[in-house]
Amino acid sequence: MSANHTGGPRVLVVDDAVTVRAFSRRVLEGAGFVVDEAVNGIEGLERAMAVVPDLVIVDVNMRKMDGYTMLRVLRRDPALRDVPAIMISTESKDSDREQALLAGANWYIVKPPRPEVLVEAARLLTGQPLTTEGVP
Amino acid sequence: MSELFDQFVVEAQELLETAGGALLALERDPADRASVDELFRAFHTLKGASGLFDMAPFTRLVHVGEDTLSLLRDGRRGMTPELADRLFRALDQCARWVAALEDTGALPADAAQASETLVRGLSGVSAEGAAGGGEAAGETDAFPWVAALAGEDREAVGVAGGVLTAIDYRPDPDCFFTGDDPLALFRRVPDLRWLRIEPAEPLPPLAQLDPYRCLLRFRALSGAGVEAVAPAFRSVPDQVRIGSVTLMPAAAPPAAPPSAKPITMAPPGSLAAAMLEEQARILDLPGSAAERQSRNAAVTRAVTAILTALGRSADRAVVAAACVDSRTLRRFLADGPPEKDPAEKPAAAEARPASPRRALRVEPERMDALMALVGELSVVKGQLEPLVRRVGDGELTRDMKAFSARLDSLVGDLRHAALRLRLLPLARVFDPLPRLVRDTARRLDKTVELVLDGAETEADKDILDVLGEPLLHLVRNAIDHGIEAPERRAASGKPPGGTLRVHAFQDKGGVVVEVSDDGAGIDPAAMRKAAVAKGLLAPDAAAALGDDEAVRLVFAPGFSTAGSVSDLSGRGVGMDAVRAAVERAGGRVEIASTPGSGTRVRLALPLTLSITRVVVVEAAGSFYGIPVAVVGGVQRVPRAEIRGVKRAESVVLRDRVVPLVRLRRLLGQPPDDGHGHGHGDGHRDGRSGGADCVVLAELGDGPVAVAVDDVGERADVVLRPMSGVLRGLRGYAGTAVLGDGRLILVLDLRELL
Numbered sequence: 001m002s003a004n005h006t007g008g009p010r011v012l013v014v015d016d017a018v019t020v021r022a023f024s025r026r027v028l029e030g031a032g033f034v035v036d037e038a039v040n041g042i043e044g045l046e047r048a049m050a051v052v053p054d055l056v057i058v059d060v061n062m063r064k065m066d067g068y069t070m071l072r073v074l075r076r077d078p079a080l081r082d083v084p085a086i087m088i089s090t091e092s093k094d095s096d097r098e099q100a101l102l103a104g105a106n107w108y109i110v111k112p113p114r115p116e117v118l119v120e121a122a123r124l125l126t127g128q129p130l131t132t133e134g135v136p
Numbered sequence: 137m138s139e140l141f142d143q144f145v146v147e148a149q150e151l152l153e154t155a156g157g158a159l160l161a162l163e164r165d166p167a168d169r170a171s172v173d174e175l176f177r178a179f180h181t182l183k184g185a186s187g188l189f190d191m192a193p194f195t196r197l198v199h200v201g202e203d204t205l206s207l208l209r210d211g212r213r214g215m216t217p218e219l220a221d222r223l224f225r226a227l228d229q230c231a232r233w234v235a236a237l238e239d240t241g242a243l244p245a246d247a248a249q250a251s252e253t254l255v256r257g258l259s260g261v262s263a264e265g266a267a268g269g270g271e272a273a274g275e276t277d278a279f280p281w282v283a284a285l286a287g288e289d290r291e292a293v294g295v296a297g298g299v300l301t302a303i304d305y306r307p308d309p310d311c312f313f314t315g316d317d318p319l320a321l322f323r324r325v326p327d328l329r330w331l332r333i334e335p336a337e338p339l340p341p342l343a344q345l346d347p348y349r350c351l352l353r354f355r356a357l358s359g360a361g362v363e364a365v366a367p368a369f370r371s372v373p374d375q376v377r378i379g380s381v382t383l384m385p386a387a388a389p390p391a392a393p394p395s396a397k398p399i400t401m402a403p404p405g406s407l408a409a410a411m412l413e414e415q416a417r418i419l420d421l422p423g424s425a426a427e428r429q430s431r432n433a434a435v436t437r438a439v440t441a442i443l444t445a446l447g448r449s450a451d452r453a454v455v456a457a458a459c460v461d462s463r464t465l466r467r468f469l470a471d472g473p474p475e476k477d478p479a480e481k482p483a484a485a486e487a488r489p490a491s492p493r494r495a496l497r498v499e500p501e502r503m504d505a506l507m508a509l510v511g512e513l514s515v516v517k518g519q520l521e522p523l524v525r526r527v528g529d530g531e532l533t534r535d536m537k538a539f540s541a542r543l544d545s546l547v548g549d550l551r552h553a554a555l556r557l558r559l560l561p562l563a564r565v566f567d568p569l570p571r572l573v574r575d576t577a578r579r580l581d582k583t584v585e586l587v588l589d590g591a592e593t594e595a596d597k598d599i600l601d602v603l604g605e606p607l608l609h610l611v612r613n614a615i616d617h618g619i620e621a622p623e624r625r626a627a628s629g630k631p632p633g634g635t636l637r638v639h640a641f642q643d644k645g646g647v648v649v650e651v652s653d654d655g656a657g658i659d660p661a662a663m664r665k666a667a668v669a670k671g672l673l674a675p676d677a678a679a680a681l682g683d684d685e686a687v688r689l690v691f692a693p694g695f696s697t698a699g700s701v702s703d704l705s706g707r708g709v710g711m712d713a714v715r716a717a718v719e720r721a722g723g724r725v726e727i728a729s730t731p732g733s734g735t736r737v738r739l740a741l742p743l744t745l746s747i748t749r750v751v752v753v754e755a756a757g758s759f760y761g762i763p764v765a766v767v768g769g770v771q772r773v774p775r776a777e778i779r780g781v782k783r784a785e786s787v788v789l790r791d792r793v794v795p796l797v798r799l800r801r802l803l804g805q806p807p808d809d810g811h812g813h814g815h816g817d818g819h820r821d822g823r824s825g826g827a828d829c830v831v832l833a834e835l836g837d838g839p840v841a842v843a844v845d846d847v848g849e850r851a852d853v854v855l856r857p858m859s860g861v862l863r864g865l866r867g868y869a870g871t872a873v874l875g876d877g878r879l880i881l882v883l884d885l886r887e888l889l
Contacts, residue, residue, distance in 0.1 A: 016181060017181045017185045018146075019140060019143050019147050020184055061177055075427070082430075082434045082436065083434065084434060084438040101417070102421055106411070106434055106438040107411055107438075112188045124441065124442045124446075127445050
């Protein structure tokens with residue numbers, strides 16, 4: 001059921017932690033997504049403009065440009081403003097969640113994400129049929 | 137997950153290094169916002185990344201570190217040396233853990249305890265500055281089921297992010313006979329928020345069930361403190377675990393307003409339902425018209441996607457019409473699907489972008505293997521030339537010569553490139569210095585500013601390894617013995633803070649590191665006195681020493697100028713060890729000192745240990761290499777000037793009487809009769825006229841003239857240790873292959889003499 005690895009929906013993972021990026025890549029690629037990476041908001045925007053992803057997953061705290069700013073800019077870009085976005089953070093307070101949504105996120109996940117939750121959220125926001133296949 | 141784990145280890149090392157640097161900067165300038173942010177981010181990222189693995193003590197420590205820094209960042213707490221100490225200790229501990237993770241894949245057994253101690257230190261510090269800066273995560277790790285609470289259970293508990301008391305009670309199966317009533321105990325628990333009673337083990341079939349045995353496990357959460365809860369279980373301390381925990385709020389969205397209609401398009405309680413609910417909420421968030429418009433566009437697309445994923449047809453235009461505010465969207469989501477076809481999916485599928493540039497890690501053995509192969513290649517290439525010569529003249533020969541020349545230059549390039557692979561920036565040995573200076577100065581109550589220059593200078597990894605220890609020692613030494621206490625500095629008209637400069641640069645094909653301070657300098661008179669007192673020199677010999685030579689006495693074994701042996705520099709490793717280490721690597725140490733204004737120690741090392749520059753010499757028809765590092769000069773000495781007393785010979789060179797040894801004799805070869813010694817020397821008239829080729833070797837104990845049959849070119853060679861049957865031979869540093877393929881033995885003159 002899972003899409004093939006080169007043709008699946010494209011997810012841009014923006015996080016300054018290489019470990020988190022590698023984790024997300026592994027989990028998402030395992031579920032048939034094509035994964036792009038960026039290490040901060042600025043790179044994230046550049047990448048997003050270049051590939052126009054089907055979903056962005058953005059960390060909050062990054063140097064150069066944080067996740068909030070990146071989402072705000074993303075939402076102002078005519079080509080990217082409707083790209084669904086998940087914000088991912090170690091903070092679990094309601095106020096943090098609120099701030100993420102205000103910045104333009106569609107969903108908020110507390111780190112560390114459980115692989116199956118990450119995959120299900122990504123499938124939902126990219127319109128992929130739900131399945132439990134391919135979840136590590 | 138091991139690849140991911142390796143990645144974590146590398147990332148954690150980098151983050152810890154960054155954090156250490158930021159902490160140093162922050163301590164120096166507490167108003168340095170960039171450093172606070174940097175430090176905070178490092179802890180924050182470590183927390184997030186470590187959370188992916190099973191290493192709770194690590195995560196907990198960096199989490200509390202992050203909390204502490206967030207207080208600092210918000211100005212609710214100021215930076216103090218004590219706080220810096222504790223943060224440093226936390227970073228050190230994390231570094232040790234990462235090392236353990238790299239070695240064994242797991243945290244050491246005492247990690248939880250160590251973490252707890254450091255956490256208490258940090259929380260203590262963060263609490264004293266911040267009123268109510270409360271207790272962090274608590275013992276949540278001991279009650280994993282707390283974090284796993286979901287849905288209704290979590291709601292029942294009520295507090296998100298609050299501190300609770302967890303109770304895990306497994307009554308003794310015979311408790312009914314001992315008079316305990318498990319359930320009654322819970323009636324005495326104040327503010328009981330949640331209780332779950334389950335079989336402690338799979339229950340046996342009904343027929344075998346003994347109703348008088350209690351096979352239950354009770355788990356509960358109370359809003360009261362541990363000290364209020366514990367008394368209820370005083371009679372069963374061996375069967376219960378009680379601890380304070382923090383209930384992290386789940387990522388589930390807040391409940392919809394009670395007035396809202398239930399969403400029927402997604403299964404109740406599913407992630408999809410929660411997400412759809414969240415999209416509705418987003419529509420009501422405040423913001424400028426433009427902001428709301430783009431948010432609505434994103435919500436429209438998200439809702440369309442979610443419905444598509446659920447197998448419902450979702451026409452984007454219809455969804456868009458519903459995505460105006462939360463009420464309209466909820467109604468749409470509750471009232472069932474509109475009938476139309478979805479089917480738009482953005483095209484995607486480009487080539488995957490190149491992964492980010494990362495440094496390559498190469499095993500040293502592989503590097504060595506590469507170097508060895510390059511050496512072999514040189515040998516084989518060297519054999520080509522004689523072959524070409526044998527072919528004779530003609531077009532073929534010309535072509536082959538051209539080919540051979542091209543090959544020559546390629547092999548040279550390859551050799552050069554292979555050598556460069558081993559070069560690393562000196563930053564590696566500079567990195568520990570700021571911390572060392574900070575700690576040392578703090579312990580000695582001195583103020584020292586460290587200036588690092590030339591961290592980008594490159595040298596072979598082997599050289600860096602040689603350099604590391606001596607450098608630490610020199611820096612420690614300079615702060616301990618060189619730079620004076622602030623009062624003393626002030627008294628002599630210096631600024632109270634000392635300056636320590638470590639400067640690296642490349643020089644004459646080698647690398648030089650200078651450590652200079654603006655401290656008290658070394659007093660030559662005191663050195664002479666000390667040398668006599670320690671019995672190292674006779675009084676007249678000491679008096680005869682020039683000032684420079686007297687200062688150089690610091691390198692003499694067993695010498696220490698400190699009046700009292702301090703615990704810092706006086707621990708065994710002396711300046712003599714610095715000198716020994718540097719000389720072993722073929723380098724030199726120099727010292728220059730001006731009493732009252734400072735000392736400079738200069739370490740000069742070759743760029744690499746694996747490449748040695750040698751002078752090729754000939755003796756009894758064989759070729760040998762003498763490392764250039766010990767060669768003070770090469771010259772031709774008329775036989776008449778060599779004076780012999782019995783078998784000991786000497787020669788006057790540069791106004792000094794220098795002992796002369798013959799390489800043939802050292803190697804056990806028959807003496808040169810002064811005439812034909814084999815190889816083509818027809819053009820050397822001097823020799824038949826009775827002159828000897830002499831290499832002046834500068835060894836630690838003064839120069840020695842080494843007479844050889846002939847002196848050839850200087851060459852960079854890859855020194856390979858003696859192996860096999862040659863291993864036992866003394867007097868040789870190793871074998872090497874010259875660019876033309878000739879094999880030579882490289883002499884270790886110190887050993888040979």
